[in-house]
Amino acid sequence: MKATPPPVIYKSISELMREINMPEPLHPLVALVNYDKHKGSPKNAVHNFLINFYKVTFKKDFRGQVKYGQDYYDFEEGGLAFLAPNQLITMSNDQNCYQGYNLFFHADLIRNYQLGKNIHQYGFFSYAVNEALFLSEKEKKIIAGLFENIAAELDNNIDAFSQDVLVSQIELLLNYSNRFYNRQFLTRKAIHHDLISQMDTYLSARFADQQGGIPTVLEAAKHLQVSPRYLTDMLKSLTGQSAQQHIHDRLIEEAKVVLSTTRLTIAEIAYQLGFEHPQSFNKLFKRYTNLSPTVFRKSFN
Missing domain, CATH: 2.60.120 (Jelly Rolls)
Incomplete structure (x- = not known):
């Protein structure tokens, strides 16, 4: 060859x-x-x-x-x-x-x-x-x-x-x-909304898989066959959020579901979602909700 x-x-x-x-x-x-x-x-x-x-x-x-x-x-x-x-x-x-x-x-x-x-x-x-x-x-x-x-x-x-x-x-x-x-x-909203839908489907599958760590913008863009910067700019124009913020939003929503419907410890949830350290999960969750995971869970008890 x-x-x-x-x-x-x-x-x-x-x-x-x-x-x-x-x-x-x-x-x-x-x-x-x-x-x-x-x-x-x-x-x-x-x-x-x-x-x-x-x-x-x-x-x-x-x-x-x-x-x-x-x-x-x-x-x-x-x-x-x-x-x-x-x-x-x-x-x-x-x-x-x-x-x-x-x-x-x-x-x-x-x-x-x-x-x-x-x-x-x-x-x-x-x-x-x-x-x-x-x-x-x-x-x-x-x-x-x-x-x-x-x-x-x-x-x-x-x-x-x-x-x-x-x-x-x-x-x-x-x-x-x-x-x-x-x-x-x-x-081209219709085209790009379909792209967002595909991204959400991909993120849901990644969270359900519970392996491979937290999804990255690069991984999502590769799956969608677009460049990372194009994905971010497209999302910003339609939702006001970057691709990274969109991933974090989905991650926090997933965390809320697990916190409110299971008895897993905070550390177990952090590892399940792909965090290497529970402290990183606590910090990100509090940044987006103004509540710690523990306080959020108590609000459902």
């Missing part, structure tokens, strides 16, 4: 542009590829690679199916996808099959700006590709305009204000993306 070659690592944007036969970037820390004008293709047969910078992809025309959880859904809109540095990318063969943009920017571009401190708050950089943002016609026009503004700025000669302007334009693009993702969460 032929071994899979390790991924190629691109440390600079210029290096990647050369590899995909694109013009040398005018700014060393940021590049914008417009597929309406350039149809890049790799010089070598490199299919898997890592890039040490951020990537934002905008497809004006997207056709096909996208997987959410266990199901597939058809979309007719354009889409946005986001990648943080050092994530594995598989080169697709559709470089000549769609219109749109690829924006690449290095962390050094935003390092001394507020965006550099807040970039982790844009959770979609941690989403899976199949959790892309799908846009309405109106939203596509807004996003296309933002990319065109970035392209126009990159065509200007670099001066003392270039970096400030570019960073502010990228930040505006990310803020609009945040807004549109929130709209997507809300307009």
Whole structure:
């Protein structure tokens, strides 16, 4: 069996542009590829690679199916996808099959700006590709305009204000993306409520199994086939709670049932629910109910 070659690592944007036969970037820390004008293709047969910078992809025309959880859904809109540095990318063969943009920017571009401190708050950089943002016609026009503004700025000669302007334009693009993702969460409530139902079913099974410790966000997300950050952001938009808070809520409800219907000791209940130490169970229960497990149990006697 032929071994899979390790991924190629691109440390600079210029290096990647050369590899995909694109013009040398005018700014060393940021590049914008417009597929309406350039149809890049790799010089070598490199299919898997890592890039040490951020990537934002905008497809004006997207056709096909996208997987959410266990199901597939058809979309007719354009889409946005986001990648943080050092994530594995598989080169697709559709470089000549769609219109749109690829924006690449290095962390050094935003390092001394507020965006550099807040970039982790844009959770979609941690989403899976199949959790892309799908846009309405109106939203596509807004996003296309933002990319065109970035392209126009990159065509200007670099001066003392270039970096400030570019960073502010990228930040505006990310803020609009945040807004549109929130709209997507809300307009796909039926899909996401089904995802919540699947998560609750999974948690119930885990609690009933009484093995494997307390369920984690990572485990729940893996079971639901979504990324942990997407699961948290989706839950926050619909319930106001993070995925971790949702798990804790279910855990406390399970604890209340056991406390009120069995004679197990507090320590036995803690171990049954997956806690390594009864003190940790006491602390979490009191944080959510303002009562210790013992006081809560006495209220039922």
